[in-house]
Each structure stands twice: as structure tokens, then as C-alpha cells.
Amino acid sequence: MTETLIEGHKPLAPPPGIPVLDIDPYDVDTLYTPHAYYEALRAAGPVAYIPRYQVLAVGRFDETKTTFSDHETFVSSRGIGLNDFKLEKPWRPPSIILEVDPPEHTRTRRVMSKALSPKVVRGLMDDFRNSAATILDGLLGREIEAVVDLAEAFPTAVFPRAVGMKDVHTRHLVDYGAIVFNAVGPDNVLRQRDMARAPEVAAWINAACARDRLTDDGLGALVYAAADAGDITEAEAGMLVRSFLSAGVDTTVTGIGNALWCFSQNPDQWEALKADPSLIRPAFEEVLRYTSPVHTFLRTADRDTEIGGHPVPEGTKVLCVLASANMDPEKWGDPEVFRVDRRPVGHMAFGAGIHGCVGQNIARGELEALLSVMIEKVDRIEPMGEAIWRPNNAIRALDKLPLKLIPS
Numbered sequence: 001m002t003e004t005l006i007e008g009h010k011p012l013a014p015p016p017g018i019p020v021l022d023i024d025p026y027d028v029d030t031l032y033t034p035h036a037y038y039e040a041l042r043a044a045g046p047v048a049y050i051p052r053y054q055v056l057a058v059g060r061f062d063e064t065k066t067t068f069s070d071h072e073t074f075v076s077s078r079g080i081g082l083n084d085f086k087l088e089k090p091w092r093p094p095s096i097i098l099e100v101d102p103p104e105h106t107r108t109r110r111v112m113s114k115a116l117s118p119k120v121v122r123g124l125m126d127d128f129r130n131s132a133a134t135i136l137d138g139l140l141g142r143e144i145e146a147v148v149d150l151a152e153a154f155p156t157a158v159f160p161r162a163v164g165m166k167d168v169h170t171r172h173l174v175d176y177g178a179i180v181f182n183a184v185g186p187d188n189v190l191r192q193r194d195m196a197r198a199p200e201v202a203a204w205i206n207a208a209c210a211r212d213r214l215t216d217d218g219l220g221a222l223v224y225a226a227a228d229a230g231d232i233t234e235a236e237a238g239m240l241v242r243s244f245l246s247a248g249v250d251t252t253v254t255g256i257g258n259a260l261w262c263f264s265q266n267p268d269q270w271e272a273l274k275a276d277p278s279l280i281r282p283a284f285e286e287v288l289r290y291t292s293p294v295h296t297f298l299r300t301a302d303r304d305t306e307i308g309g310h311p312v313p314e315g316t317k318v319l320c321v322l323a324s325a326n327m328d329p330e331k332w333g334d335p336e337v338f339r340v341d342r343r344p345v346g347h348m349a350f351g352a353g354i355h356g357c358v359g360q361n362i363a364r365g366e367l368e369a370l371l372s373v374m375i376e377k378v379d380r381i382e383p384m385g386e387a388i389w390r391p392n393n394a395i396r397a398l399d400k401l402p403l404k405l406i407p408s
């Protein structure tokens, strides 16, 4: 007899001894204002059982880090969402870097790591700074909707160019990320809405990854060069370019929007940044810690194991609530305070372990370029209305951010 699945994974009865947290982490209201849920999760214990989805969840810094980085026990190859790829067909062909384990992961990770190396990113910085300056010059002194006008405008100008895309469709590029991130959640309204538009957007994305749709001087060409060298196949090169487009647009759009929100809410911290440009990089790390663009990814226990001394059966899905780990007072002290000089080394916003964000250098490069131009040109970042968040099953992004950038 085949057992009925719940959200595409094996049912899990409340494991004896594990605290029960009767909360829906994917309820739209929780996604709007998640901090009470994070606090309840950390208070429950080192690990909690969530009956609504029959999963476990970790949100204390130590257990989140340990679980998330133990790739041998808590695998990625069964999907990093609620769906267990061993039991249910994924919505798209799995990513060959995100949704695989070693040894397959080792080979593809190496190719991506090389294509996104510090040296490659250094070569992109002039374009990043020039584009940031041009975009900002068009925005100074008037009321803007900063999500579209800046947070989306900047990465969608520079990143497709960095990849070497011949076809650019800004809306599809931004929406694809949101679709991929909603897909890792349960079959709720957010996922259903995005699955309905996924075929059209995914078809455009897949076509844009072909070798003949890429220039010979971008990140895409570096990946196809690895195919020419025999390190990966041509088809795998296309899949890795798809990973650029899955993980490289919506994430940086969100990081920039969240950064602008942090500074609009904390004008003293903007003053501190203008006074000391050496704080630009630490300030972005604090934005990441404070807002955790990727709030939750999951792992799957590939064998019977334990978390915090509690037994965990094979096939268990575990929510790793990165945003909660980044707000754990045991780790951070005054986590609710946004401080550009905190230097939050070891934050979980880029993940941890062998799957830690391979694009983090380019993400930091984009933010450094933008913030370094902004501290020259922008004296104050003034809110012009309420900031509104956009609920998503895996990413915490703004939907609306009305601002005025007062020129220096």
C-alpha cells in the first residue's frame, strides 16, 4: 500500500519529546509579519514539530547552522522545499547545483565558483558603478517607487549584461525568481498562483540559456567554456546558466530593496555610512542579517538521525529558518537593532556549508557599487509612505517602497 503524502513528503506523526509548534509558517499573515513566529520557534526548543505540514523546524542559530550545513545527513537532492523529489515529481527539472548532493554537486559547484570568482566580479565593478550612477541621476529629488525604480532597475540592468544575455525581458527575469522561491513552499495560494504562470515564464528563461542566446564574453560563456573543456556537458551548461537566472536576479533585487528600507527606517545609520565609506561592506552584511532575503529553505533527513538530542526519522523534512537564526538573541545580542558597524560575521543569509551562496561575491559587488555611488549622491533617504512587504514562501521582499532620495 502506498501511504498518502502530505505536501509531497512522507507523513510524520508528532515525534515523542519534540515540542509542538501549532503555527502555519506559510500563512500569508505570518509571511507579512514573521518575527513573532521566529520567536516562538526559538522558544519552543532546539527543534519543533509543525503539525500543519508534518515537518520539523529549526530556528535557533546553532541548530539551524548545524542542520543546514550537514549535507550528508540532511540532503538537498530530495528538494529544498516541502516536496520530496524521491516521492513526487518536481515542478521543473531539478537544479544541478542546488538540488544535488556530492559527488554530483562538487563538479557543478566548481564550474559556478570559477565563473563567479572574485577576479571575475572585479572585472564587472566598473559597469556596476557606472550603471548605478546613471540610474540614480534619473531618480534624485523626486518621489520614487524604489522597488521598481531602483531595486529592480539596477540588477536587471547589470546582471543580464554580466551573464551576456542577448534576450532581456525584465519582468520575466524578476518573476522567475519569485516563482522558484514560491515553489519550495506548500501548495498554498502563493504557490498556486505562481505555478499557473510558471510555464510561460520558465519557457522564456530556458530558451534564454542556450549557447547561441549568449555573448562570448560573459558569465554564461565561462560556463559553456567548461563544457568545451569537457568538465560538464553542453546540456549541463544550459542548466547552470538557468541557475544564474533562478538565483541571481530576484535575490539581489530583494537585497537592494531591503537595504533601502533599512536605511529609510534608520537615518542615523545612513549618516554613519556617509561618514565612513569603509562601512559599506559591513553595512550590507547587516542588511542581510537583519532582513534575511531568503528566510527559509528546507533539507530532508536521508537516514534516521537526531537534532538537539531528539530522534529524527528518515524522510523528515526540516524547515531551516535562516531569518530566525539571524535574529537569535543568544547569538547576536540586540538582534532587533540595525547597526552598520555590527560586522555580523557568520550570519546565515547566504546559507552555510557546501551549498552556501556561490554568487555572494557578485551580490556584494552589486551592493558595494550601488551604496558607494549613493553615499556620494544621496544626502537623505526619506520615506514617502508605508513600506509594504510581498509575501513569498522563501523570500522576504518588498512590494512597495515609496521614497525620496534627497541629493547631496
Ligand code: OVM
Pocket (backbone or CB within 6 Å): 095, 096, 097, 098, 099, 177, 180, 181, 242, 243, 244, 246, 247
Ligand atoms: C538554482 C538555484 C540556486 C540557488 C537558489 C535558488 C531559487 C535557485 O540553481 O536554480 O533559488
